[in-house]
Amino acid sequence: MRVKVIACEVVSRELYECAARARPAVDITLLDQGLHDNSDLCRHRLQELIDAAGPERYDALVLGYGLCNNSLAGIRAGRIRMVIPRAHDCITLLLGSKERYARLFAESPGTYWFSSGWMESWEGGGERAEPRPNSGLGPTYMARDHGALVAKYGEENAKYLEDFMSHWEDHYTRGVLIRFDFDRHLGLEARVEEVCREKGWRFATVEGDLGLLQAGLDGPWDADRFLVVEPGQTVRPSYDDGVLACGPGTCAVQAGRP
Numbered sequence: 464m465r466v467k468v469i470a471c472e473v474v475s476r477e478l479y480e481c482a483a484r485a486r487p488a489v490d491i492t493l494l495d496q497g498l499h500d501n502s503d504l505c506r507h508r509l510q511e512l513i514d515a516a517g518p519e520r521y522d523a524l525v526l527g528y529g530l531c532n533n534s535l536a537g538i539r540a541g542r543i544r545m546v547i548p549r550a551h552d553c554i555t556l557l558l559g560s561k562e563r564y565a566r567l568f569a570e571s572p573g574t575y576w577f578s579s580g581w582m583e584s585w586e587g588g589g590e591r592a593e594p595r596p597n598s599g600l601g602p603t604y605m606a607r608d609h610g611a612l613v614a615k616y617g618e619e620n621a622k623y624l625e626d627f628m629s630h631w632e633d634h635y636t637r638g639v640l641i642r643f644d645f646d647r648h649l650g651l652e653a654r655v656e657e658v659c660r661e662k663g664w665r666f667a668t669v670e671g672d673l674g675l676l677q678a679g680l681d682g683p684w685d686a687d688r689f690l691v692v693e694p695g696q697t698v699r700p701s702y703d704d705g706v707l708a709c710g711p712g713t714c715a716v717q718a719g720r721p
Contacts, residue, residue, distance in 0.1 A: 465490060466680060467516045467543075469509060470527020472496050473553050473580035474676065478527055480645055481673055485680040487522070496584035498534075505534040514541045525679050529555055530707060536700055540692040540709075546682075547690045547698065548675055549706045553580075557641045559672025560688070561706065567669070573636035575664065577655045578671070579646045637665040643673070 464487040470478055472493045482489040492512060498505035509526070516524050524543055528535060529550030538545075550556055554576045555564045568574070638659035640651055652668065659666040675688060684691050690707045692698060701708035 464488065465521050467521040467524045468492070468527055468680065469494070469512050469524065471499070471531070471553055471580075472584055473578065474527050474556055476579050476646060477557060477643065477671070477673060477676055478680075480643070481677045481680050484677065487680065487682075489680055490521070496580070499532055502532045502534040502536075505531070506537060509534070509538055513538065513545065517542045523682070527553075527556065527676070527679070529553060530700060533700065535698050535707065538698045540694050540696050540698075542694055544694060545692040546679060546684050547692065547707055548679055549688055549690060550675070551706060554641075556676055557671050558669070559674045561704075563672070571637055571639075573634055575635045575638050576641060577638060577651070577658075578641045579643075579649060579651055582651060582654060635662070635664060637667060638662070640666075640668045641671045642668050643671045 466485075466487045466489050468478065468482075468489055468491045470491065470493055473496050475493055478491055482491060494505070494508055494512075498508060509528075513524060521543055523546055524541070525546045526535070526538075526548075529548060529552040530536070531552050535547065548556060550561055551564075555561050557576075557578055558564045558567065638655060640655045642651065656666045678684070678688060690698070690705075690709060692709045696709045696711070698707055698709050700706070
């Protein structure tokens with residue numbers, strides 16, 4: 464039994480930890496976190512990889528993504544069934560369930576989340592995608608100097624972008640590191656605490672939970688936690704607690720097995 468996994472690099476350490484314990488053989492492909500800045504480009508890259516995975520080698524394909532800025536909206540299952548965690552973003556994958564994420568968000572909505580993958584992708588560079596217009600995201604803008612912005616967008620627009628991107632953090636009051644036993648040797652707490660101190664945020668830690676990621680690799684895939692997309696079906700946001708749905712046709716609602 465072999466499962467293909469396509470995931471964001473943000474969850475790389477956690478995925479490899481789960482893969483070492485997984486029942487099926489697991490083949491992992493990682494994509495740069497920077498693709499989140501442009502959901503159209505991210506969707507295109509994902510679709511190419513999904514289409515390339517066939518039944519001659521794999522029994523199922525699992526995405527290590529949530530809805531992620533609507534990057535999965537319009538994704539189509541290829542020649543094998545595709546399994547997606549019911550998650551808005553990777554924070555759910557690291558906390559173990561959408562219910563836990565919702566509870567922690569309700570307790571402290573002004574929280575910016577950190578993990579080993581977030582720190583490493585942030586500090587390590589990698590591919591940066593030009594933000595989609597009106598995406599509300601903009602690490603690319605932050606990386607540009609004033610002259611480059613003026614040349615591309617004009618003086619007035621450049622000033623607007625610089626002002627907008629310099630204030631995106633204002634509504635955060637707390638930084639929280641999601642930690643695991645296997646990453647404690649990395650010194651993440653001191654690094655994240657320093658970031659929080661610079662930004663004037665309170666610092667805290669929470670224990671991560673690999674349950675959702677492990678279940679995604681192992682199966683069976685219960686309908687409460689996973690969307691099972693049959694070949695040819697297309698993913699869309701559900702705008703409810705299920706997060707994701709699919710069509711045309713009816714998505715698998717029974718527990719799928721690898």
